[in-house]
Amino acid sequence: MSVEREQGEYIGKTGRSRALHEEATAVMPGGNSRTTTFFDPYPFYIERGQGAHVWDADGNDRLDFNGNYTSLILGHAPPEVIKAVQQTAERGLSFPGPTESEIALAAELTRRIPSMQTLRFTNSGTEATMNAVRVARAFTGRAKIAKFEGAYHGTHDWALVSVSPPVKASGSRTSPKPIPSSAGLPPAVMKHVVVLPWNDPDACEKILEKEAANLAAVLVDPLLGIGGILPPQPGFLERLREVTARHNIVLIFDEVISFRVARGGAQEKFGVTPDLTTLGKIIGGGLPVGAFGGRADIMGAYDPRKGGARIGHGGTFNANPPTMAAGLATLQALTPEAYERLDALGERLRGGVTRLLEATRKKGQVTGVGSLFCLHWVTGALTDYRSSRPKDPDAPMRVFLGLLNEGIILSQRGLGACSLAMVDEDIDRFVNALARVLARG
Ligand SMILES: Cc1ncc(COP(=O)(O)O)c(C=O)c1O
Structure with missing residues:
Protein backbone atom coordinates (compact mmCIF):
# COMPACT_ATOMS: atom_id res chain seq x y z
CA MET A 1 0.00 0.00 0.00
CA SER A 2 1.25 3.52 -0.69
CA VAL A 3 1.90 6.07 2.06
CA GLU A 4 -1.10 8.02 0.75
CA ARG A 5 -3.45 5.04 1.11
CA GLU A 6 -2.21 4.30 4.61
CA GLN A 7 -2.73 8.00 5.44
CA GLY A 8 -6.27 7.80 4.04
CA GLU A 9 -7.09 4.88 6.34
CA TYR A 10 -5.48 6.67 9.29
CA ILE A 11 -7.53 9.85 8.64
CA GLY A 12 -10.69 7.74 8.63
CA LYS A 13 -9.92 6.53 12.16
CA THR A 14 -8.75 9.78 13.73
CA GLY A 15 -11.34 12.52 13.21
CA ARG A 16 -11.09 13.95 16.72
CA SER A 17 -7.28 14.04 16.54
CA ARG A 18 -7.59 15.93 13.30
CA ALA A 19 -9.88 18.52 14.93
CA LEU A 20 -7.51 18.86 17.90
CA HIS A 21 -4.56 19.32 15.57
CA GLU A 22 -6.38 22.08 13.72
CA GLU A 23 -7.01 23.79 17.06
CA ALA A 24 -3.34 23.39 17.95
CA THR A 25 -2.10 25.03 14.75
CA ALA A 26 -3.59 28.33 15.96
CA VAL A 27 -1.28 28.43 18.98
CA MET A 28 1.82 26.38 18.06
CA PRO A 29 3.79 26.34 14.80
CA GLY A 30 2.27 23.49 12.83
CA GLY A 31 0.39 22.69 16.04
CA ASN A 32 3.59 21.17 17.38
CA SER A 33 5.90 21.32 20.37
CA ARG A 34 7.93 18.18 19.70
CA THR A 35 9.23 17.65 16.18
CA THR A 36 9.94 13.96 16.80
CA THR A 37 6.29 13.08 17.33
CA PHE A 38 4.89 14.88 14.30
CA PHE A 39 4.03 13.11 11.09
CA ASP A 40 1.80 13.98 8.17
CA PRO A 41 -1.12 14.45 8.04
CA TYR A 42 -1.21 14.98 11.86
CA PRO A 43 -0.34 12.96 14.96
CA PHE A 44 -2.97 11.16 16.99
CA TYR A 45 -3.76 12.87 20.30
CA ILE A 46 -3.30 10.57 23.24
CA GLU A 47 -5.84 10.40 26.03
CA ARG A 48 -4.41 7.77 28.31
CA GLY A 49 -2.08 4.82 28.65
CA GLN A 50 -2.21 1.71 30.81
CA GLY A 51 0.24 -1.16 30.74
CA ALA A 52 1.21 -1.85 27.14
CA HIS A 53 -1.75 0.07 25.70
CA VAL A 54 -2.47 3.64 24.65
CA TRP A 55 -5.88 5.09 23.79
CA ASP A 56 -6.20 8.08 21.48
CA ALA A 57 -8.81 10.84 21.41
CA ASP A 58 -10.96 8.78 19.03
CA GLY A 59 -10.90 5.79 21.36
CA ASN A 60 -8.45 3.76 19.22
CA ASP A 61 -6.62 1.25 21.41
CA ARG A 62 -3.04 0.59 20.31
CA LEU A 63 -0.22 -1.58 21.62
CA ASP A 64 2.67 0.73 22.37
CA PHE A 65 6.06 -0.45 21.11
CA ASN A 66 7.32 3.15 21.14
CA GLY A 67 7.08 3.65 24.91
CA ASN A 68 7.76 7.37 24.66
CA TYR A 69 10.83 6.68 22.58
CA THR A 70 12.09 3.85 24.82
CA SER A 71 11.49 5.68 28.14
CA LEU A 72 8.67 3.57 29.57
CA ILE A 73 10.41 0.32 30.41
CA LEU A 74 7.64 -0.72 32.83
CA GLY A 75 4.85 0.32 30.46
CA HIS A 76 2.25 3.01 31.12
CA ALA A 77 1.16 4.08 34.59
CA PRO A 78 2.86 1.27 36.57
CA LEU A 334 14.44 -3.54 37.26
CA THR A 335 15.68 -6.70 38.94
CA PRO A 336 17.90 -9.32 37.23
CA GLU A 337 14.70 -11.29 36.45
CA ALA A 338 13.18 -8.19 34.85
CA TYR A 339 16.16 -7.89 32.47
CA GLU A 340 15.84 -11.58 31.59
CA ARG A 341 12.19 -11.05 30.78
CA LEU A 342 12.93 -7.94 28.69
CA ASP A 343 15.66 -9.81 26.78
CA ALA A 344 13.29 -12.72 26.12
CA LEU A 345 10.59 -10.39 24.77
CA GLY A 346 13.13 -8.72 22.48
CA GLU A 347 14.44 -12.09 21.28
CA ARG A 348 10.93 -13.32 20.56
CA LEU A 349 10.14 -10.22 18.55
CA ARG A 350 13.37 -10.28 16.54
CA GLY A 351 12.97 -14.00 15.89
CA GLY A 352 9.37 -13.58 14.76
CA VAL A 353 10.16 -10.65 12.46
CA THR A 354 13.18 -12.42 10.95
CA ARG A 355 11.11 -15.53 10.21
CA LEU A 356 8.36 -13.39 8.70
CA LEU A 357 10.77 -11.53 6.42
CA GLU A 358 12.37 -14.79 5.30
CA ALA A 359 9.02 -16.45 4.63
CA THR A 360 7.68 -13.49 2.66
CA ARG A 361 11.02 -12.68 0.99
CA LYS A 362 10.61 -9.03 1.92
CA LYS A 363 13.73 -6.90 1.72
CA GLY A 364 14.13 -6.11 5.37
CA GLN A 365 15.99 -6.90 8.57
CA VAL A 366 15.55 -6.35 12.26
CA THR A 367 18.40 -5.32 14.55
CA GLY A 368 18.44 -4.94 18.30
CA VAL A 369 19.86 -5.62 21.72
CA GLY A 370 17.80 -6.76 24.71
CA SER A 371 14.37 -5.14 24.64
CA LEU A 372 15.34 -2.69 21.88
CA PHE A 373 14.80 -3.35 18.20
CA CYS A 374 14.72 -1.54 14.88
CA LEU A 375 13.20 -2.48 11.53
CA HIS A 376 15.37 -1.79 8.48
CA TRP A 377 14.28 -1.94 4.86
CA VAL A 378 17.61 -2.98 3.34
CA THR A 379 19.18 -6.39 2.70
CA GLY A 380 22.96 -5.76 2.79
CA ALA A 381 25.23 -5.94 5.85
CA LEU A 382 24.12 -3.34 8.40
CA THR A 383 27.13 -1.75 10.01
CA ASP A 384 26.80 2.02 9.98
CA TYR A 385 24.51 4.94 9.19
CA ARG A 386 25.08 4.75 5.45
CA SER A 387 24.38 1.04 5.15
CA SER A 388 21.06 1.49 6.99
CA ARG A 389 19.59 4.05 4.57
CA PRO A 390 16.57 2.46 2.87
CA LYS A 391 16.67 2.39 -0.95
CA ASP A 392 12.96 3.20 -0.91
CA PRO A 393 12.78 6.29 1.34
CA ASP A 394 9.01 5.83 1.84
CA ALA A 395 9.34 2.34 3.30
CA PRO A 396 9.72 3.24 7.02
CA MET A 397 6.76 5.68 6.91
CA ARG A 398 4.59 3.17 5.08
CA VAL A 399 5.26 0.57 7.74
CA PHE A 400 4.82 3.07 10.59
CA LEU A 401 1.41 4.20 9.30
CA GLY A 402 0.42 0.65 8.38
CA LEU A 403 1.18 -0.52 11.92
CA LEU A 404 -0.80 2.41 13.39
CA ASN A 405 -3.75 1.31 11.27
CA GLU A 406 -3.25 -2.19 12.66
CA GLY A 407 -3.24 -0.94 16.26
CA ILE A 408 0.52 -0.85 16.89
CA ILE A 409 2.67 2.18 17.80
CA LEU A 410 6.32 2.18 16.70
CA SER A 411 8.56 5.14 15.87
CA GLN A 412 8.58 6.59 12.40
CA ARG A 413 12.07 5.31 11.69
CA GLY A 414 11.29 1.79 12.91
CA LEU A 415 12.84 1.96 16.37
CA GLY A 416 10.90 0.13 19.06
CA ALA A 417 11.13 -1.24 22.57
CA CYS A 418 9.40 -4.01 24.49
CA SER A 419 8.25 -3.18 28.01
CA LEU A 420 7.70 -5.24 31.13
CA ALA A 421 3.96 -4.63 30.72
CA MET A 422 4.02 -6.89 27.64
CA VAL A 423 3.34 -10.59 27.40
CA ASP A 424 4.35 -13.02 24.67
CA GLU A 425 0.96 -12.61 22.95
CA ASP A 426 1.65 -8.88 22.53
CA ILE A 427 4.87 -9.71 20.70
CA ASP A 428 3.03 -12.15 18.45
CA ARG A 429 0.42 -9.49 17.80
CA PHE A 430 3.21 -7.19 16.61
CA VAL A 431 4.56 -9.81 14.20
CA ASN A 432 1.09 -10.64 12.86
CA ALA A 433 0.29 -6.94 12.37
CA LEU A 434 3.57 -6.47 10.50
CA ALA A 435 2.69 -9.46 8.32
CA ARG A 436 -0.62 -7.82 7.35
CA VAL A 437 1.08 -4.48 6.64
CA LEU A 438 3.70 -6.13 4.41
CA ALA A 439 1.03 -8.18 2.65
CA ARG A 440 -0.63 -4.94 1.54
CA GLY A 441 2.33 -4.51 -0.85
C1 LIG B 1 21.15 8.81 22.67
C2 LIG B 1 20.31 10.01 23.00
N1 LIG B 1 20.88 11.07 23.58
C3 LIG B 1 20.18 12.17 23.93
C4 LIG B 1 18.83 12.24 23.67
C5 LIG B 1 18.06 13.47 24.05
O1 LIG B 1 17.26 13.24 25.15
P1 LIG B 1 16.01 14.21 25.47
O2 LIG B 1 14.98 13.94 24.42
O3 LIG B 1 15.59 13.83 26.84
O4 LIG B 1 16.54 15.61 25.38
C6 LIG B 1 18.18 11.15 23.07
C7 LIG B 1 16.73 11.20 22.79
O5 LIG B 1 16.16 10.38 22.12
C8 LIG B 1 18.94 10.02 22.71
O6 LIG B 1 18.38 8.97 22.11
Missing part, protein backbone atom coordinates in the same frame (compact mmCIF):
# COMPACT_ATOMS: atom_id res chain seq x y z
CA PRO A 79 1.19 1.29 40.02
CA GLU A 80 4.43 1.39 42.04
CA VAL A 81 5.70 4.43 40.12
CA ILE A 82 2.36 6.26 40.25
CA LYS A 83 2.21 5.66 44.00
CA ALA A 84 5.75 6.98 44.52
CA VAL A 85 4.96 10.12 42.48
CA GLN A 86 1.66 10.71 44.31
CA GLN A 87 3.25 10.36 47.74
CA THR A 88 6.04 12.73 46.77
CA ALA A 89 3.76 15.26 45.08
CA GLU A 90 1.55 15.50 48.15
CA ARG A 91 4.54 16.92 50.04
CA GLY A 92 5.21 19.58 47.37
CA LEU A 93 6.24 19.55 43.75
CA SER A 94 9.52 21.44 43.66
CA PHE A 95 11.62 23.43 46.09
CA PRO A 96 14.39 26.01 46.16
CA GLY A 97 16.77 23.41 47.58
CA PRO A 98 17.86 19.79 47.45
CA THR A 99 15.85 16.86 48.80
CA GLU A 100 16.83 13.44 50.06
CA SER A 101 15.24 11.86 46.98
CA GLU A 102 18.08 13.00 44.71
CA ILE A 103 20.68 11.32 46.90
CA ALA A 104 18.75 8.05 46.70
CA LEU A 105 18.52 8.06 42.90
CA ALA A 106 22.14 9.21 42.44
CA ALA A 107 23.34 6.48 44.81
CA GLU A 108 21.35 3.82 42.94
CA LEU A 109 22.78 4.98 39.60
CA THR A 110 26.38 5.07 40.85
CA ARG A 111 25.92 1.51 42.21
CA ARG A 112 24.65 0.32 38.85
CA ILE A 113 27.24 2.22 36.82
CA PRO A 114 30.52 2.24 38.76
CA SER A 115 32.23 4.53 36.21
CA MET A 116 29.79 7.25 37.32
CA GLN A 117 31.67 8.12 40.48
CA THR A 118 29.62 11.29 40.81
CA LEU A 119 26.76 12.66 38.75
CA ARG A 120 24.34 15.54 38.36
CA PHE A 121 20.72 15.60 37.26
CA THR A 122 19.19 17.59 34.42
CA ASN A 123 15.72 17.72 32.92
CA SER A 124 16.56 16.11 29.60
CA GLY A 125 19.09 14.00 27.74
CA THR A 126 19.85 17.11 25.68
CA GLU A 127 21.04 18.99 28.76
CA ALA A 128 23.02 15.95 29.86
CA THR A 129 25.04 15.68 26.63
CA MET A 130 25.43 19.48 26.49
CA ASN A 131 26.98 19.48 29.96
CA ALA A 132 29.15 16.43 29.31
CA VAL A 133 30.63 18.14 26.27
CA ARG A 134 31.16 21.37 28.21
CA VAL A 135 32.92 19.72 31.12
CA ALA A 136 35.14 17.75 28.72
CA ARG A 137 36.21 21.04 27.18
CA ALA A 138 36.84 22.60 30.58
CA PHE A 139 38.86 19.57 31.69
CA THR A 140 41.04 19.25 28.59
CA GLY A 141 41.27 22.91 27.56
CA ARG A 142 40.48 21.74 24.00
CA ALA A 143 37.63 23.01 21.82
CA LYS A 144 36.58 20.27 19.39
CA ILE A 145 34.36 17.26 19.92
CA ALA A 146 33.84 14.15 17.78
CA LYS A 147 30.55 12.34 17.20
CA PHE A 148 29.33 9.63 14.88
CA GLU A 149 27.49 10.03 11.61
CA GLY A 150 23.85 9.08 12.20
CA ALA A 151 24.01 9.51 15.99
CA TYR A 152 21.45 11.58 17.86
CA HIS A 153 22.36 13.23 21.16
CA GLY A 154 19.55 15.76 21.59
CA THR A 155 18.94 19.26 20.31
CA HIS A 156 21.73 21.55 21.51
CA ASP A 157 24.00 23.07 18.87
CA TRP A 158 26.95 20.69 19.30
CA ALA A 159 24.75 17.63 18.86
CA LEU A 160 22.94 18.79 15.74
CA VAL A 161 25.61 17.75 13.29
CA SER A 162 25.29 14.85 10.78
CA VAL A 163 22.36 13.31 12.64
CA SER A 164 20.58 12.14 9.52
CA PRO A 165 22.54 13.75 6.69
CA PRO A 166 22.01 13.20 2.98
CA VAL A 167 24.71 10.67 2.10
CA LYS A 168 25.49 12.35 -1.22
CA ALA A 169 26.48 15.59 0.54
CA SER A 170 28.47 13.90 3.31
CA GLY A 171 31.78 13.16 1.61
CA SER A 172 33.63 9.87 1.87
CA ARG A 173 32.46 7.07 4.17
CA THR A 174 35.78 6.87 5.96
CA SER A 175 36.04 10.63 6.53
CA PRO A 176 32.51 12.04 6.75
CA LYS A 177 31.91 15.77 6.35
CA PRO A 178 30.05 17.57 9.15
CA ILE A 179 26.58 18.50 7.89
CA PRO A 180 24.28 20.82 9.89
CA SER A 181 21.12 19.02 11.01
CA SER A 182 19.26 22.24 11.76
CA ALA A 183 18.97 25.81 10.59
CA GLY A 184 20.34 28.38 12.99
CA LEU A 185 23.65 26.76 13.96
CA PRO A 186 26.58 29.19 14.10
CA PRO A 187 29.40 28.36 11.63
CA ALA A 188 31.73 27.70 14.59
CA VAL A 189 29.81 24.49 15.26
CA MET A 190 30.76 22.97 11.90
CA LYS A 191 34.39 23.89 12.56
CA HIS A 192 34.42 22.28 15.98
CA VAL A 193 32.56 19.02 15.41
CA VAL A 194 34.45 16.13 13.86
CA VAL A 195 32.31 13.35 12.36
CA LEU A 196 33.31 9.67 12.67
CA PRO A 197 32.14 6.56 10.76
CA TRP A 198 30.43 4.00 13.03
CA ASN A 199 32.03 0.55 13.31
CA ASP A 200 35.15 1.47 11.31
CA PRO A 201 37.95 1.37 13.91
CA ASP A 202 40.80 2.09 11.48
CA ALA A 203 39.09 5.10 9.94
CA CYS A 204 38.16 6.42 13.41
CA GLU A 205 41.69 6.01 14.71
CA LYS A 206 43.07 7.89 11.72
CA ILE A 207 40.69 10.82 12.21
CA LEU A 208 41.19 10.90 15.98
CA GLU A 209 45.00 10.80 15.66
CA LYS A 210 44.87 13.74 13.28
CA GLU A 211 42.55 15.84 15.45
CA ALA A 212 43.81 14.71 18.87
CA ALA A 213 45.55 17.92 19.91
CA ASN A 214 42.26 19.83 19.60
CA LEU A 215 39.78 17.16 20.66
CA ALA A 216 38.12 17.44 24.06
CA ALA A 217 35.74 14.49 23.72
CA VAL A 218 34.38 11.64 21.67
CA LEU A 219 30.63 11.39 22.18
CA VAL A 220 29.36 7.87 21.52
CA ASP A 221 25.94 6.24 21.73
CA PRO A 222 27.15 2.65 22.18
CA LEU A 223 24.15 1.30 20.22
CA LEU A 224 23.74 4.10 17.67
CA GLY A 225 20.18 4.08 19.04
CA ILE A 226 18.17 6.59 17.04
CA GLY A 227 20.48 5.75 14.11
CA GLY A 228 18.84 2.30 14.02
CA ILE A 229 20.20 0.14 16.89
CA LEU A 230 23.37 -0.93 15.12
CA PRO A 231 25.43 -2.60 17.86
CA PRO A 232 29.19 -2.05 18.00
CA GLN A 233 31.19 -4.77 16.28
CA PRO A 234 33.49 -6.74 18.58
CA GLY A 235 36.51 -4.67 19.53
CA PHE A 236 35.14 -1.36 18.21
CA LEU A 237 34.36 0.31 21.53
CA GLU A 238 37.61 -1.10 22.98
CA ARG A 239 39.56 0.57 20.19
CA LEU A 240 37.82 3.91 20.80
CA ARG A 241 38.67 3.55 24.49
CA GLU A 242 42.30 2.81 23.70
CA VAL A 243 42.79 5.71 21.25
CA THR A 244 40.99 8.27 23.43
CA ALA A 245 42.96 7.20 26.53
CA ARG A 246 46.23 7.48 24.61
CA HIS A 247 45.43 11.09 23.67
CA ASN A 248 43.68 12.18 26.86
CA ILE A 249 40.42 12.68 25.00
CA VAL A 250 37.37 12.33 27.25
CA LEU A 251 35.28 9.34 26.16
CA ILE A 252 31.58 10.02 26.74
CA PHE A 253 29.04 7.21 26.46
CA ASP A 254 25.61 8.63 25.75
CA GLU A 255 23.49 5.94 27.39
CA VAL A 256 20.20 7.84 27.25
CA ILE A 257 18.74 4.87 25.35
CA SER A 258 21.33 2.11 25.81
CA PHE A 259 21.19 2.13 29.63
CA ARG A 260 18.10 -0.03 29.37
CA VAL A 261 19.96 -3.05 27.94
CA ALA A 262 21.50 -4.14 31.25
CA ARG A 263 21.56 -3.27 34.93
CA GLY A 264 24.73 -1.27 34.32
CA GLY A 265 23.87 -0.22 30.77
CA ALA A 266 25.79 -0.84 27.55
CA GLN A 267 29.12 -0.23 29.28
CA GLU A 268 28.44 -3.26 31.47
CA LYS A 269 27.17 -5.34 28.56
CA PHE A 270 30.16 -4.57 26.33
CA GLY A 271 32.74 -4.31 29.12
CA VAL A 272 34.13 -0.91 28.09
CA THR A 273 34.43 1.92 30.61
CA PRO A 274 33.97 5.53 29.50
CA ASP A 275 35.16 8.64 31.35
CA LEU A 276 31.70 10.20 31.38
CA THR A 277 28.18 8.85 30.89
CA THR A 278 24.93 10.58 30.04
CA LEU A 279 21.52 9.19 30.96
CA GLY A 280 17.87 10.07 30.45
CA LYS A 281 14.58 8.39 29.60
CA ILE A 282 14.09 5.34 31.88
CA ILE A 283 15.88 6.90 34.88
CA GLY A 284 12.98 9.37 35.24
CA GLY A 285 10.31 6.68 35.26
CA GLY A 286 8.25 8.62 32.70
CA LEU A 287 8.93 12.15 33.97
CA PRO A 288 11.39 14.66 32.39
CA VAL A 289 14.97 13.75 33.26
CA GLY A 290 18.62 13.55 32.36
CA ALA A 291 21.88 12.92 34.21
CA PHE A 292 25.57 13.17 33.44
CA GLY A 293 28.53 12.03 35.45
CA GLY A 294 31.68 9.98 35.60
CA ARG A 295 35.23 10.45 36.78
CA ALA A 296 35.26 12.49 39.96
CA ASP A 297 38.29 14.52 38.79
CA ILE A 298 36.39 15.65 35.68
CA MET A 299 33.07 16.25 37.48
CA GLY A 300 34.92 18.30 40.10
CA ALA A 301 34.49 21.32 37.81
CA TYR A 302 30.91 21.51 39.11
CA ASP A 303 31.85 21.41 42.82
CA PRO A 304 30.49 24.70 44.19
CA ARG A 305 32.05 24.50 47.65
CA LYS A 306 33.87 27.66 48.73
CA GLY A 307 32.64 29.42 45.57
CA GLY A 308 34.76 27.07 43.49
CA ALA A 309 32.48 25.87 40.67
CA ARG A 310 34.26 26.28 37.37
CA ILE A 311 31.03 25.45 35.60
CA GLY A 312 27.70 26.77 36.82
CA HIS A 313 24.82 24.42 36.26
CA GLY A 314 21.52 25.87 37.40
CA GLY A 315 18.17 24.47 36.41
CA THR A 316 14.94 25.37 38.18
CA PHE A 317 13.75 21.78 38.07
CA ASN A 318 17.04 19.83 38.26
CA ALA A 319 16.53 16.78 40.50
CA ASN A 320 12.88 17.69 41.12
CA PRO A 321 11.38 15.30 43.70
CA PRO A 322 8.58 13.67 41.65
CA THR A 323 11.09 12.72 38.95
CA MET A 324 13.58 11.40 41.47
CA ALA A 325 10.85 9.29 43.11
CA ALA A 326 9.57 7.95 39.78
CA GLY A 327 13.11 7.12 38.67
CA LEU A 328 13.96 5.28 41.86
CA ALA A 329 10.70 3.29 41.83
CA THR A 330 11.40 2.30 38.23
CA LEU A 331 14.97 1.18 38.88
CA GLN A 332 13.82 -0.81 41.90
CA ALA A 333 11.52 -2.79 39.60
